[in-house]
Amino acid sequence: MTESGSARRVRVSSPRAGTGRRRRPSVSSEIDAQTELGEVYVRSLVRTQLRLAVEVTLALAGTLGLLPVLFAVVPASRTLRVAGVPLPWLLLGVVVYPFLVGLGWLYVRRAERNERAFSELVDRR
Amino acid sequence: MTPLAGIVAVVAVSAVTIGIGAFGLRISRTTGDFYVASRTVGPVANASAISGEYLSAASFLGVAGLVLTRGADSLWYPVGWTAGYLVLLVFVAAPLRRSGAYTLPDFAQLRVESRRARSVSSVLVVLIGVVYLVPQFQGAGLTLRSLTGAPPWVGEVTVAVVVLLIVASGGMRSITLVQAFQYWLKLVALLVPACFLLVTWQRHRVPAAGRLDVADWVEPLGGPHGLYLTYSLILATFLGTMGLPHVVVRFYTNRDGRSARRTTVAVLGLLSCFYLLPPVYGVLGRVYAFDLVRSGGGDSVVLELPSRVLGGSTGDLLTAVLGAGAFAAFLSTSSGLVVSIGGVVSQDLLSRRMEGVTAFRAASAAGALATLGLTLASSGLAVAHAVELAFTVAASTFCPLLLLGIWWRRLTAAGAVAGLVVGGGLSTTAVLLTMFGAGPSGAPGAVVAQPALVTVPLAFLVMVTVSLATSPPPQVSRTMVRLHAPEHLALDRGSYHPERRHELHREHHGGEPADEPA
Numbered sequence: 001m002t003e004s005g006s007a008r009r010v011r012v013s014s015p016r017a018g019t020g021r022r023r024r025p026s027v028s029s030e031i032d033a034q035t036e037l038g039e040v041y042v043r044s045l046v047r048t049q050l051r052l053a054v055e056v057t058l059a060l061a062g063t064l065g066l067l068p069v070l071f072a073v074v075p076a077s078r079t080l081r082v083a084g085v086p087l088p089w090l091l092l093g094v095v096v097y098p099f100l101v102g103l104g105w106l107y108v109r110r111a112e113r114n115e116r117a118f119s120e121l122v123d124r125r
Numbered sequence: 126m127t128p129l130a131g132i133v134a135v136v137a138v139s140a141v142t143i144g145i146g147a148f149g150l151r152i153s154r155t156t157g158d159f160y161v162a163s164r165t166v167g168p169v170a171n172a173s174a175i176s177g178e179y180l181s182a183a184s185f186l187g188v189a190g191l192v193l194t195r196g197a198d199s200l201w202y203p204v205g206w207t208a209g210y211l212v213l214l215v216f217v218a219a220p221l222r223r224s225g226a227y228t229l230p231d232f233a234q235l236r237v238e239s240r241r242a243r244s245v246s247s248v249l250v251v252l253i254g255v256v257y258l259v260p261q262f263q264g265a266g267l268t269l270r271s272l273t274g275a276p277p278w279v280g281e282v283t284v285a286v287v288v289l290l291i292v293a294s295g296g297m298r299s300i301t302l303v304q305a306f307q308y309w310l311k312l313v314a315l316l317v318p319a320c321f322l323l324v325t326w327q328r329h330r331v332p333a334a335g336r337l338d339v340a341d342w343v344e345p346l347g348g349p350h351g352l353y354l355t356y357s358l359i360l361a362t363f364l365g366t367m368g369l370p371h372v373v374v375r376f377y378t379n380r381d382g383r384s385a386r387r388t389t390v391a392v393l394g395l396l397s398c399f400y401l402l403p404p405v406y407g408v409l410g411r412v413y414a415f416d417l418v419r420s421g422g423g424d425s426v427v428l429e430l431p432s433r434v435l436g437g438s439t440g441d442l443l444t445a446v447l448g449a450g451a452f453a454a455f456l457s458t459s460s461g462l463v464v465s466i467g468g469v470v471s472q473d474l475l476s477r478r479m480e481g482v483t484a485f486r487a488a489s490a491a492g493a494l495a496t497l498g499l500t501l502a503s504s505g506l507a508v509a510h511a512v513e514l515a516f517t518v519a520a521s522t523f524c525p526l527l528l529l530g531i532w533w534r535r536l537t538a539a540g541a542v543a544g545l546v547v548g549g550g551l552s553t554t555a556v557l558l559t560m561f562g563a564g565p566s567g568a569p570g571a572v573v574a575q576p577a578l579v580t581v582p583l584a585f586l587v588m589v590t591v592s593l594a595t596s597p598p599p600q601v602s603r604t605m606v607r608l609h610a611p612e613h614l615a616l617d618r619g620s621y622h623p624e625r626r627h628e629l630h631r632e633h634h635g636g637e638p639a640d641e642p643a
Contacts, residue, residue, distance in 0.1 A: 023634060031610075032617040034602050042602070046609050050532050060211065064204070070353045071345045078344040088345045092200035093404050097397035100211050104390045107215050115611045122614050123154040 027122045045118045049111060056107045066095060130445035131272025138310070138449045139287045142456055145302045160387040167241075168384055172391030174301045175375045177308030179206075179392075181257075181458035182264030182398060183512040185311060185323025185451050188400070190423030192407025193414070196342030199407075207393065213367040219382030220531045220608040225621070228469050229373055229523055235621045236530040238598040239538030245545045247473045249522050250370040252553065254466040255496050257336055257369070257515040260460060262500040263456040271428045272448045278501055284452075285497040291465065292493075293486045301378060307457040308395060314450025315402045315427075318443040322434050333412040342411075348527065350571035353578065358513075361577035365516030368523030371461035381612045399589070406430060427451070441639065465493035487541060504562045513575070514556035516616035521548035523582040525588050531608055533592075534601050540592030548584025552576055 030038035071078050071088060080087040162473035184206065191199035226232035230246040231497040233239070262281045269280030291303060346355065365371060379385040410417060410426035413433045417426050428451065431443035467489030475484035522545050528538045529544075558564045564573040572579055598604075600619055607618035 028614065028616055031606060040601065042606055042609070043140065046532065046605060049609060053532075056215045057212065060208065062210065068346065068352055068359075072352050078346070086197070086343055087405075088197045089200065089343075092197070092204055094401065096204050097207065097400065100207055101390070101393045101397055104211050104214050104393045107211075108386045108390055111215075111219070112383065115383070118615060119611055122610075122616075125138075 027124070031122070041121065043117075045114070047116050048118075052107065052110055052114065056103060059103060063099070067091065130441045132268075132483075134445040134449035135269065135272065135283070135452050138452045138456065139283070141306070142287065142303050142453075143290050145306060146623075149530045162270070168185070168379070168388045168391060170301065170305045171375070171378055172388045172395055173308040174304035174378075175372070175388065175392045176395040176399070177306070177453075177457045178375065179369055179458070180308065180311055180454055181211045181394070181512070182261050182451070183401065184456050185315070185454040186264060186424050186427050187405035187512065188403035189410065189427045190417075190425070192404045193410040193580035194418050194423045196339075198347060198355060199353065200293040200345075200404060201358050202362065203403065203476065205359055207400055208363050208394065209366025209395045210389060210393050212363050213372075214386060214393070217367045217377060217387045218385045219525050221527070222376045222379050223382045223608050223610075224604075224614065225377075227374060227377055227605075228472070229368070229370055229463065229526075230469055230473060232373075232530065233526060233530060233541060234600075236601075236604055237538040237541045238600060242538050242541045242545070243598050244473065245542050246523075246526070247469050249518070249545060249549050250469045251466055251467040251492070252549070253368070253518050253522075254370050254462045254489065254492070255499065256518065258462050258466075258496040259500050259510065260512055261462070262497060265452065266457075266500075267424060268428065269457070271425050271521050271523060272444070277307065281497060281500050282457050284459055288463055289490055289493050291456075291460050292463050292489045302451060304457050304461065307453040307593055308399075310453045311450045311457075312395075312399055312402075314446050314453070314469035315399070315406075318431055319333075319402055319405050319446055320562065321439070321443060322430055323405065325434050325494075326409060326412065331412050333430035336411045337408070350568065353571055354575050355576035357575035359491050360581055361513065361517045361520045361575070364581060365518075365520035365577075367527055368519030369515065370465040370469070371458070373523075374465045375461075383611065403427075406592065409434070409473070445572045451522065463489050463493050464488050514553075517556060517575075517577045517580065518549060518552045520577050521552040522583045524581065525585045529585070529588055529592070533589075534605060535592050535597055536588065537592045537595040537597050539595040540588045540590075543591040544584045544588030547587045548580055552580040 025033075027038070027041060031041055032038070067088075077087055082090050170623055184203065187197070188203050191202060224232055224235055226235055230243045233246040234243040243491040261276070262284055265284040266277030266280035269275050269283065270277055337343065346352060348354075361374065376385050378389050406427045409430055410423075414426055414429050417423055417429065422429075428444060428447055431447065434440070435443065467485050470488035470492060471481070471484035475488055525544050525548065526541055530541070555564075557575045559574050564570050603617065603619040606616055607621075610616050610618070
């Protein structure tokens with residue numbers, strides 16, 4: 001490679017580079033260093049997932065969990081028949097199972113969405 | 126009926142089980158393989174395996190017997206055993222997998238960084254495991270007796286020997302295949318005879334007046350303290366599932382936290398399909414085998430029905446199918462329990478003296494033989510009682526440890542140990558009193574018979590109170606990242622690693638990376 005004045009390479013750079021603006025640390029390094037900001041990220045993930053878990057549990061407690069109270073308070077619910085089958089047997093023997101599977105499926109969808117949001121946050125920078 | 130069909134069924138199930146176990150032997154080589162199948166198991170196989178392991182004698186025989194004798198209230202048993210997986214799914218599944226713990230003692234040590242919490246957990250795992258094993262062995266004895274007329278100890282010894290052969294030869298790898306196979310065997314074994322029985326019942330309307338329309342039986346909340354007993358049972362089963370040692374060890378076989386969740390939903394589906402069936406046998410038993418209600422032989426109603434309803438060679442064949450399913454139920458649950466007892470005992474008691482795989486084999490053998498001895502010595506305890514005890518103790522100990530450990534940073538070693546001791550001590554005492562008929566009468570009697578509604582909140586209360594008075598472990602922030610952050614993110618999750626811990630164990634004779642200062 002011969003050197004000629006006109007073909008000489010010139011480094012082109014932004015006039016603002018290196019003038020005080022430091023690169024911000026990534027979210028993952030904030031979490032690894034357990035800085036206050038990193039802790040906020042982790043705590044918010046844990047809190048979001050806990051809220052979801054509590055919501056599902058309340059849905060379970062507010063439906064299935066109230067059945068014994070219903071049977072105790074409204075005696076007619078113990079003897080009511082639906083299509084020839086006593087209501088308690090229909091609910092506890094059949095209906096409850098698709099309900100549980102459905103609740104589990106909904107939970108998984110939302111839990112994975114929460115994790116995706118957290119991952120995007122961490123990967124963004 | 127002729128004993129031949131029953132003997133063939135039991136021998137066939139045992140042979141196929143040992144066969145698949147031997148196949149697994151050629152694949153599993155290292156300590157990691159033995160415990161957790163090296164995490165190469167797919168989600169469908171894994172969900173089948175979890176369900177196969179979970180559906181025990183209590184599910185296959187016990188639920189139908191309870192429905193036969195106690196009616197609507199006993200429907201809460203299968204409902205609770207299924208809903209327990211939903212609670213496990215939303216609170217425990219993914220974080221537990223991400224913790225990297227093989228066993229509950231591993232989790233205790235990782236989270237509260239205490240050797241003592243680990244030891245207390247190990248004792249509880251063995252306690253819950255043995256309590257759950259005894260009724261499995263007893264159920265096998267009863268089944269073999271109603272199939273062949275052999276005395277109960279024959280079935281008990283057979284189950285113990287077959288389980289030992291499977292576990293000691295292939296560990297978890299072969300167990301996973303065996304368990305997956307046994308879920309489908311159990312489902313088919315219960316489904317096919319049920320179809321035959323229902324069709325026959327529809328054809329010849331047998332008069333059942335005074336049997337199906339009894340208010341005490343057909344309506345829920347029969348008997349004194351019905352509401353308390355129902356809610357206590359709900360609490361024990363909904364919260365106890367997550368604390369059963371053989372259930373927890375399974376979650377390590379998932380690839381990551383996300384697949385642990387998906388596997389658990391699949392388990393919910395598989396259990397839901399299965400639990401539609403046992404009540405059918407209970408109701409049909411009310412029509413065809415009402416005498417079992419008075420003779421107290423409810424547990425055998427599933428095995429009795431085909432010969433009573435159909436008779437002849439069809440009846441014999443279906444009885445053999447049901448016997449095979451029942452035997453599969455004992456084998457799968459027993460081998461899962463023996464694996465988890467073996468894993469804990471070999472890690473915590475034997476690893477300083479023996480190489481990993483040898484220790485695991487020795488510990489499994491000791492666990493199974495000790496249980497067998499206990500079973501032979503203590504014949505006559507009701508199967509349902511012992512299974513309830515296992516759930517109640519698990520709900521009063523490992524449930525608060527897992528829930529607080531995963532979701533509450535303030536949990537401390539002292540809090541965890543105090544809660545485990547109080548919850549475990551109270552629940553064990555209560556159910557021992559019930560088992561030996563020494564419980565009080567009236568309202569205190571109801572509490573002792575079904576203590577979960579009292580002992581579970583108490584265990585939580587003690588764990589929280591003592592934790593607030595002591596300081597949390599130093600690495601808790603790191604542990605929280607480990608439990609909750611998805612695996613694909615490159616984050617520092619701390620140094621604790623069960624597989625490496627095993628290596629360290631063998632090299633340094635017990636150098637614990639996450640040990641508390643002595």
